[in-house]
Amino acid sequence: MPAPDTRLAVSTVIFALRPEPEATPSLWTPFVRRTRDPHLGQWALPGGWLPADEGLEDAASRTLAETTGLRPSYLEQLYTFGDVDRSPTGRVVSVVYWALLRTDEAQHAGEHENVRWFPAGDLPDLAFDHREIVDYALDRLRTKVEYSTIARSFLGDTFTLTELRHVHEAILGHPLDPANFRRSMTSSPDLVDTGQVLTGTPHRPPKLYSYRTPGSARP
Amino acid sequence: MPAPDTRLAVSTVIFALRPEPEATPSLWTPFVRRTRDPHLGQWALPGGWLPADEGLEDAASRTLAETTGLRPSYLEQLYTFGDVDRSPTGRVVSVVYWALLRTDEAQHAGEHENVRWFPAGDLPDLAFDHREIVDYALDRLRTKVEYSTIARSFLGDTFTLTELRHVHEAILGHPLDPANFRRSMTSSPDLVDTGQVLTGTPHRPPKLYSYRTPGSARP
Numbered sequence: 001m002p003a004p005d006t007r008l009a010v011s012t013v014i015f016a017l018r019p020e021p022e023a024t025p026s027l028w029t030p031f032v033r034r035t036r037d038p039h040l041g042q043w044a045l046p047g048g049w050l051p052a053d054e055g056l057e058d059a060a061s062r063t064l065a066e067t068t069g070l071r072p073s074y075l076e077q078l079y080t081f082g083d084v085d086r087s088p089t090g091r092v093v094s095v096v097y098w099a100l101l102r103t104d105e106a107q108h109a110g111e112h113e114n115v116r117w118f119p120a121g122d123l124p125d126l127a128f129d130h131r132e133i134v135d136y137a138l139d140r141l142r143t144k145v146e147y148s149t150i151a152r153s154f155l156g157d158t159f160t161l162t163e164l165r166h167v168h169e170a171i172l173g174h175p176l177d178p179a180n181f182r183r184s185m186t187s188s189p190d191l192v193d194t195g196q197v198l199t200g201t202p203h204r205p206p207k208l209y210s211y212r213t214p215g216s217a218r219p
Numbered sequence: 220m221p222a223p224d225t226r227l228a229v230s231t232v233i234f235a236l237r238p239e240p241e242a243t244p245s246l247w248t249p250f251v252r253r254t255r256d257p258h259l260g261q262w263a264l265p266g267g268w269l270p271a272d273e274g275l276e277d278a279a280s281r282t283l284a285e286t287t288g289l290r291p292s293y294l295e296q297l298y299t300f301g302d303v304d305r306s307p308t309g310r311v312v313s314v315v316y317w318a319l320l321r322t323d324e325a326q327h328a329g330e331h332e333n334v335r336w337f338p339a340g341d342l343p344d345l346a347f348d349h350r351e352i353v354d355y356a357l358d359r360l361r362t363k364v365e366y367s368t369i370a371r372s373f374l375g376d377t378f379t380l381t382e383l384r385h386v387h388e389a390i391l392g393h394p395l396d397p398a399n400f401r402r403s404m405t406s407s408p409d410l411v412d413t414g415q416v417l418t419g420t421p422h423r424p425p426k427l428y429s430y431r432t433p434g435s436a437r438p
Binding site for chain 1: 224225227269271272273274275296298299301302303310312314366
């Protein structure tokens with residue numbers, strides 16, 4: 001049995017949609033400013049060391065809440081990063097989770113010291129290999145939005161097709177043709193017309209949809 | 220910085236198709252008999268401790284080759300298992316990879332002491348939480364075969380539609396309607412008719428197909 005000379009950390013990549021006045025929403029992600037070496041002062045993913053008596057997801061959830069105040073309903077394991085030289089202070093393997101926030105969850109986060117949100121398309125310099133990790137998460141998100149119901153994680157229980165399209169557009173980073181999107185989505189077996197409409201809107205109120213199966217998106 | 224009181228291991232779940240005379244092929248997976256405590260004599264996933272100076276995938280590849288003699292072309296990270304009580308001798312976090320073998324790769328494996336292959340549908344008692352890990356891998360494989368080109372990992376560069384259907388059937392564990400399968404696959408943008416046919420067969424030789432994009436399946 002070898003000496004335990006490798007340390008384990010848990011980090012989380014968080015994505016939320018930020019509503020933009022007069023424009024479609026965009027994808028944002030928060031980072032925490034490091035208050036010690038290495039990489040003092042640089043932005044990094046929220047996270048911390050794994051305590052010996054705490055499960056991986058519990059540690060991700062706890063460190064996330066402690067550093068950012070966020071308690072996302074979607075939290076899944078993303079990937080484990082373990083290159084030999086990824087930290088200058090000895091071998092660190094990081095089990096990385098990702099969290100997708102509904103807009104209401106992101107709004108209730110409040111202000112946290114040393115936390116700042118950045119647009120996913122305009123990231124700052126990040127500590128360690130955290131840029132590579134965020135890029136991996138963005139790739140996964142873009143791939144999953146094409147074949148799974150992961151977009152639901154950003155939405156409430158019911159939503160209009162325009163809201164759903166805005167989620168897809170924010171993730172993909174480009175506009176989609178509204179008619180094609182509508183056709184593709186309404187022919188999907190995953191989506192259900194609730195029979196309700198969005199109230200409080202003038203003229204023709206848009207239909208509200210929901211997903212057929214409750215729970216999270218396919219992993 | 221906490222004491223590094225948690226140890227890291229790397230393990231691999233391996234799947235291969237075994238041709239069956241007079242029947243469709245079935246999915247098999249190898250285990251290694253443990254030669255020490257804990258769980259002495261029980262079957263376990265191939266793997267070992269992570270050395271401080273070795274990358275995760277390198278460690279998976281090396282321990283796999285050492286214990287089973289296998290060098291699979293498809294080797295990807297699957298998931299990291301880290302429940303607090305999963306080992307009776309202290310906290311162990313296992314980064315688990317999975318390997319999918321082409322039939323020719325599986326045949327060249329040769330005999331290895333303490334290694335035995337079992338049908339995925341009839342597993343022996345396994346050490347630690349390795350049964351849970353194999354079940355997770357099987358679930359992932361069944362989900363992925365529905366929306367990705369992962370079936371290619373079990374096939375050569377070209378294959379007949381019957382061979383491709385047999386891969387799907389072995390993974391899903393039930394027969395598929397040949398006409399529906401043919402219609403679904405030939406309408407897929409991923410699959411290409413190579414213009415060649417399988418030689419050496421009597422009567423109407425079946426067409427050979429390949430995948431449009433080279434490389435591995437979508438992660």
